[in-house]
Amino acid sequence: DAGVIQSPRHEVTEMGQEVTLRCKPISGHDYLFWYRQTMMRGLELLIYFNNNVPIDDSGMPEDRFSAKMPNASFSTLKIQPSEPRDSAVYFCASTTIPYEQYFGPGTRLTVT
Amino acid sequence: AQTVTQSQPEMSVQEAETVTLSCTYDTSENNYYLFWYKQPPSRQMILVIRQEAYKQQNATENRFSVNFQKAAKSFSLKISDSQLGDTAMYFCAFMKSSGANNLFFGTGTRLTVIP
Numbered sequence: 517d518a519g520v521i522q523s524p525r526h527e528v529t530e531m532g533q534e535v536t537l538r539c540k541p542i543s544g545h546d547y548l549f550w551y552r553q554t555m556m557r558g559l560e561l562l563i564y565f566n567n568n569v570p571i572d573d574s575g576m577p578e579d580r581f582s583a584k585m586p587n588a589s590f591s592t593l594k595i596q597p598s599e600p601r602d603s604a605v606y607f608c609a610s611t612t613i614p615y616e617q618y619f620g621p622g623t624r625l626t627v628t
Numbered sequence: 629a630q631t632v633t634q635s636q637p638e639m640s641v642q643e644a645e646t647v648t649l650s651c652t653y654d655t656s657e658n659n660y661y662l663f664w665y666k667q668p669p670s671r672q673m674i675l676v677i678r679q680e681a682y683k684q685q686n687a688t689e690n691r692f693s694v695n696f697q698k699a700a701k702s703f704s705l706k707i708s709d710s711q712l713g714d715t716a717m718y719f720c721a722f723m724k725s726s727g728a729n730n731l732f733f734g735t736g737t738r739l740t741v742i743p
Contacts, residue, residue, distance in 0.1 A: 614729035
C-alpha cells in the first residue's frame with residue numbers, strides 16, 4: 517500500500533495566486549481529513565469528509581479556502597487568493613476508523 | 629471545548645536512557661481516545677501509541693508506554709532505551725469517542741536523543 521499521497525510536496529507561490537493541494541487517500545478509507553500545521557497555531561483540523569461528504573468544515577479559516585472530494589480516491593484543498601499567512605504545512609489523513617488516522621507526508625506551502 | 633497542553637517545549641535524553649514526556653488535557657467527555665504522535669525531520673506524522681479512556685490498563689508498544697491518569701487528566705509518554713531514531717517532535721492528541729472525529733493536538737515536545 518502506498519499510503520496517503522499528497523502533491524505537491526512543496527509549493528512556492530506569490531500572494532494573490534490560486535493554490536491547489538491534492539490528496540489521494542488509502543484505498544478503501546472512507547474518512548479524509550485536512551489539517552494545517554503552523555508555528556503559531558500548531559496542528560489544527562480544517563475540514564473532514566466521510567464518504568465524500570463534508571462533515572465538519574468549522575476549521576476552514578475563511579472563504580478563501582475551499583475543499584472538495586469528487587470521489588473516494590481524490591480530494592483537493594484550494595486557496596484563492598493566497599496570502600503570506602497561509603504559509604504552513606498542510607496534511608491529509610485518511611482512515612476507516614476515526615481513531616486510527618494515517619497521515620500523508622504533507623505539503624509545505626510558502627506564499628511570498 | 630477540548631484542550632491539550634504539553635508543558636515541555638524541548639527535552640533531551642542520553643541514548644539508552646529513559647525519558648518521560650508530559651501531557652495534560654481538559655474535557656468534559658467521559659469516553660475518548662488519547663494519542664501520541666511522532667514527527668521526525670521527514671515531517672511524516674506517525675502514530676506511536678493510543679489509549680482508550682475506558683481502559684484502566686496503560687497502553688504499551690514495545691519501548692513506548694503511557695501513564696494514563698484519568699482523574700488527573702494526565703497522559704504521559706515513557707520512552708525506554710532511547711535510540712537516536714527517537715529524535716523527533718512528539719505530539720499529544722485527543723479525540724472524542726463519539727460525534728466529531730477530529731484530533732486536537734498539543735503544541736509538541738521536541739525530543740533530542742544524545743549519542
